[in-house]
Amino acid sequence: MITIKVPCSSANIGPGFDVIGLALSIWLELRVEVVKSESSEAPLNCVITYEGEGADEVPLSADSNLITRTALYVLRCHGQRAFPIETRVHIINPIPLGRGLGSSGAAVVAGVVLGNEVGKLGLSKARMLDYCLMIERHPDNVAAALYGGFVGTYLNDLSPEDTSRKEIPLSEVLPAPAGGVDTGEAPPEPPHDIGHYMKFPWAPEIKAIAIIPQFEVSTAKAREVLPTSYSRADLVFNLQRIALLPSALGRSPPDAEQIYLAMQDKVHQPYRKGLIPGLPEILHSVTPKSHPGLCGICLSGAGPTILALATDNFEGIANVILAMFAKTGIKCIWKLLEPAEEGTTVTYS
Numbered sequence: 599m600i601t602i603k604v605p606c607s608s609a610n611i612g613p614g615f616d617v618i619g620l621a622l623s624i625w626l627e628l629r630v631e632v633v634k635s636e637s638s639e640a641p642l643n644c645v646i647t648y649e650g651e652g653a654d655e656v657p658l659s660a661d662s663n664l665i666t667r668t669a670l671y672v673l674r675c676h677g678q679r680a681f682p683i684e685t686r687v688h689i690i691n692p693i694p695l696g697r698g699l700g701s702s703g704a705a706v707v708a709g710v711v712l713g714n715e716v717g718k719l720g721l722s723k724a725r726m727l728d729y730c731l732m733i734e735r736h737p738d739n740v741a742a743a744l745y746g747g748f749v750g751t752y753l754n755d756l757s758p759e760d761t762s763r764k765e766i767p768l769s770e771v772l773p774a775p776a777g778g779v780d781t782g783e784a785p786p787e788p789p790h791d792i793g794h795y796m797k798f799p800w801a802p803e804i805k806a807i808a809i810i811p812q813f814e815v816s817t818a819k820a821r822e823v824l825p826t827s828y829s830r831a832d833l834v835f836n837l838q839r840i841a842l843l844p845s846a847l848g849r850s851p852p853d854a855e856q857i858y859l860a861m862q863d864k865v866h867q868p869y870r871k872g873l874i875p876g877l878p879e880i881l882h883s884v885t886p887k888s889h890p891g892l893c894g895i896c897l898s899g900a901g902p903t904i905l906a907l908a909t910d911n912f913e914g915i916a917n918v919i920l921a922m923f924a925k926t927g928i929k930c931i932w933k934l935l936e937p938a939e940e941g942t943t944v945t946y947s
């Protein structure tokens with residue numbers, strides 16, 4: 599059996615829109631067996647079973663499920679049209695979908711690693727990141743999920759030819775679901791070195807409180823509400839803060855006032871307030887002064903989860919935010935998480 603474990607992640611951490619990612623301690627797990635036989639009745643030779651978050655909505659056919667579609671993309675780029683006979687994938691997913699905790703990033707990373715394992719492709723992590731970036735095109739969640747920890751990420755300036763290959767519509771990258779047109783042609787391989795990451799230190803005292811509302815915000819929708827251009831003042835505001843963020847969160851003992859300041863943002867959070875009732879009030883009123891123990895607070899990824907970084911008083915801080923959401927009629931759960939330093943792991947038993 600092959601076990602693949604991929605952590606969830608929180609992207610942006612305030613000013614680092616599409617740049618900063620933090621892998622956190624909830625893991626998507628795949629248990630994979632390749633049962634050798636002459637033939638398989640399963641479409642594309644793959645049987646999927648699933649438990650956990652999204653069990654009532656996630657498709658279980660290999661050409662529709664994001665994890666197995668991603669694996670098929672990787673396999674087809676290497677001349678393998680289907681899974682080896684017969685591949686059985688059991689998915690255990692505790693990461694809530696569409697909440698800003700990188701469920702799709704984890705699914706994409708898991709799919710690339712699945713393709714690499716069952717196809718015996720021997721891809722490096724850096725090459726796997728290229729495959730991930732052909733599907734989830736911002737690097738913050740996928741790099742954190744793959745490499746683990748607190749990361750800064752960037753996309754390279756590619757040649758015009760590689761840029762157009764990287765920007766090929768997703769419908770031409772991922773295999774067509776049943777009923778779609780499958781031309782039988784190999785999909786476009788990713789260019790090399792699409793993106794990179796750098797790991798930053800994380801102060802061991804700081805933990806992450808995730809307050810998770812019981813409704814979904816799709817990342818696609820949360821990106822549509824963002825402007826296509828920004829004022830110089832707003833851009834400089836974010837640059838001034840993101841320059842401080844990695845050292846502020848790495849310094850031990852943490853300086854709460856400095857972290858709070860370094861987590862302010864004018865690039866994405868203000869525009870997403872219409873999707874998340876109560877967001878501005880929560881971000882402005884929960885501060886290190888009003889709530890000792892708190893270091894900083896932000897929207898997690900594209901939301902609606904709120905990420906409060908703190909060294910103490912975790913339950914007290916969570917309850918205040920739960921109560922603020924409750925005033926707008928929104929129910930939440932909360933979890934105390936820690937950085938997942940190791941990133942994606944593969945074990946064999």
Ligand SMILES: Nc1ncnc2c1ncn2[C@@H]1O[C@H](COP(=O)(O)OP(=O)(O)OP(=O)(O)O)[C@@H](O)[C@H]1O
Pocket residue numbers: 607609626652656663664665689691694695696697698699700701702703705739815816817818898899900901
């Ligand atoms: N384990 C999974 N198996 C299959 N599909 C999944 C899985 N996890 C997520 N997905 C797909 O990803 C979608 C959610 O992705 P989306 O980018 O909208 O939110 P998110 O990744 O949870 O949040 P964010 O990107 O803000 O952190 C789901 O609706 C589903 O289609």
Ligand SMILES: N[C@@H](CCO)C(=O)O
Pocket residue numbers: 609610615616617736738739817820821866899900
């Ligand atoms: N940087 C991305 C993360 C969500 O996947 C965003 O905020 O849209």
